[in-house]
Amino acid sequence: MTTRNTFAQGMTLTWRSLVPLRNQPGELIQLLLQPIFMIVIFVVVFGAMSGDQAGAVQHLLPGVLTQVALTQTITTGLRLAEDIGNGVFDRFRSMPIARSAPLMGRILADTATMTLTVAVALLVGAVVGFRIRTSPLEALGGVALLLLFTLALGWVSAWLGLRAKSAASMQGMATAVLLPLTFGSTALIPAANMPGVLQWWAALNPVSHLADSLRALFTGGPVGAHIWITLGWAGAIAACFVPLAVRAYSRRIR
Amino acid sequence: MTNTIEAEGLVKRYGDKTALDGVDLAARAGSVLGVLGPNGAGKTTAVRILATLVVPDGGSARVGGHDVRKEPAKVRELIGLTGQYASVDEKLTGRQNLVMIGRLLGMPRAGARAKAAGLIDRFGLSDAADRAAGTYSGGMRRRLDLAVSLVGEPSIIFMDEPTTGLDPQVRAELWDVVREQIARGATVLLTTQYLEEADQLADEIVLIDRGKVSAKGTSDQLKARAGDRRLEIRPEHDAEKAERILAEITGLSPHHGEHGLISVPVLDPALPSAVFRRLDDAGIVLAEHALRRPTLDEAFLALVSTPAEAPAGSPAERPSA
Numbered sequence: 001m002t003t004r005n006t007f008a009q010g011m012t013l014t015w016r017s018l019v020p021l022r023n024q025p026g027e028l029i030q031l032l033l034q035p036i037f038m039i040v041i042f043v044v045v046f047g048a049m050s051g052d053q054a055g056a057v058q059h060l061l062p063g064v065l066t067q068v069a070l071t072q073t074i075t076t077g078l079r080l081a082e083d084i085g086n087g088v089f090d091r092f093r094s095m096p097i098a099r100s101a102p103l104m105g106r107i108l109a110d111t112a113t114m115t116l117t118v119a120v121a122l123l124v125g126a127v128v129g130f131r132i133r134t135s136p137l138e139a140l141g142g143v144a145l146l147l148l149f150t151l152a153l154g155w156v157s158a159w160l161g162l163r164a165k166s167a168a169s170m171q172g173m174a175t176a177v178l179l180p181l182t183f184g185s186t187a188l189i190p191a192a193n194m195p196g197v198l199q200w201w202a203a204l205n206p207v208s209h210l211a212d213s214l215r216a217l218f219t220g221g222p223v224g225a226h227i228w229i230t231l232g233w234a235g236a237i238a239a240c241f242v243p244l245a246v247r248a249y250s251r252r253i254r
Numbered sequence: 255m256t257n258t259i260e261a262e263g264l265v266k267r268y269g270d271k272t273a274l275d276g277v278d279l280a281a282r283a284g285s286v287l288g289v290l291g292p293n294g295a296g297k298t299t300a301v302r303i304l305a306t307l308v309v310p311d312g313g314s315a316r317v318g319g320h321d322v323r324k325e326p327a328k329v330r331e332l333i334g335l336t337g338q339y340a341s342v343d344e345k346l347t348g349r350q351n352l353v354m355i356g357r358l359l360g361m362p363r364a365g366a367r368a369k370a371a372g373l374i375d376r377f378g379l380s381d382a383a384d385r386a387a388g389t390y391s392g393g394m395r396r397r398l399d400l401a402v403s404l405v406g407e408p409s410i411i412f413m414d415e416p417t418t419g420l421d422p423q424v425r426a427e428l429w430d431v432v433r434e435q436i437a438r439g440a441t442v443l444l445t446t447q448y449l450e451e452a453d454q455l456a457d458e459i460v461l462i463d464r465g466k467v468s469a470k471g472t473s474d475q476l477k478a479r480a481g482d483r484r485l486e487i488r489p490e491h492d493a494e495k496a497e498r499i500l501a502e503i504t505g506l507s508p509h510h511g512e513h514g515l516i517s518v519p520v521l522d523p524a525l526p527s528a529v530f531r532r533l534d535d536a537g538i539v540l541a542e543h544a545l546r547r548p549t550l551d552e553a554f555l556a557l558v559s560t561p562a563e564a565p566a567g568s569p570a571e572r573p574s575a
Contacts, residue, residue: 005360008357008360009357009358012354012357012358013354013358015354016343016346016350016354019345019346019350020345020346020386023345023346023347023350023386024345024386027345086341086344087337087341088341088342088343090307090335090341091335091341091342091402092358093306093307094305094306094307094330094333094335095330095355095358095359095406096327096330096331096359097358097359101358254309
């Protein structure tokens, strides 16, 4: 199996994961509705409740963006579990293709849809009044940081999906992992409004640091150590879960 | 070695359940090997081992001359796999499924498209080709699954219960496909629960029951092993009297079939004429009479032991691994 073949097979399987978005308008709408709804609910509704609509939008949008992106990471493991459950994975396994190609296709496709989701969320944000106040370089840095962090989480998702007995149980496990990460963070609620234990957790939670990094990179203000802490977490998560996922995958694909 | 598929002493356990308990299989190049057995007999496990999807706990298997355990990549270049659990990507259209497989097998884009178009045509999927496979009926999915497994024109084809649950017309269409594959020189291993299917397609039949081979041979050999020819009669009237006559001549109590059929085994070639003479003397008119070999159904029943201790509705055969 040459590297070129492996790459071509990986690209074919990336295409395979992305083409349903073109085939079925429902798939694409579903993908785009999630960021739109989240932004409308959190940014517009909560923003209106706070009185200072413009300030709330500037503060909340980066937080909602992390939420949207994190929720999207479930896809990686969910689709892997579905492929395993319905026999598509076995079809690939019985074929003379690189063992790594199905996983590579999955990760590449999910990175592409994640980029699309983030772009849509920022566009919808612009529509409801969110303005990037920093240089394009800083803004791109923010997007890159978000993609990097969700890529690391994607490997946790992949690991769960490869270990799960079914797609449904994978979804349950992923939700159990994501809920404390997203809601137990300062992404949407300031730490000052939280009870003691939650404050402690929110300060530790990488999602808090990610959201605060994005705020600084999109709207200005002091970045502090948030970016480095976020990068450190992303690295640590990847260092743990890439090997775990690859091992679970090798067992499955054998 | 002339056998394209060859397995000796295959053993596979799932926990404390033994799916295969020393199964031997052999298929000559260009032949159809029918693996026949009830649900849960171990057929799917055997196919999964041969298709390199499951590693056996014991025994060895060679497919196209390559050991499934040591050279799985070589085996995968030769085989096509299709199953009762039609494994197509439901979100892709039928055409996209076929093109994807062609591309994965290294065909250039135009080649993969042309191949897909040909298979769509051959399998009568033209109307549905550009619809998501998830919207297909059971028969269409099965046809697509079979088409997908033939994209690479494999020289060895594994079909795991390809027609289970399909209506007779679709089944007959799939049989034609199997015959075409044989005609182009492929070797086929086909598992089935349908005796008729094995009878129609297989050159050799292996009967598997609870993880073991319980019989093997050609369909005729298996029928012969099930017992002797039988004389069947259906009297127009006086059925009891006819039965008494049969019992008197053979010394056996006749078997009652459906629709008033009475039958006895023919142990003596002179029996039929004797029976007809006596019935004629007694003035009994026969609505129907036949001298026939046992059906494969009867052979099957005779050769497969009754699973007395197995609970009814045994678990699905497909292992979770």
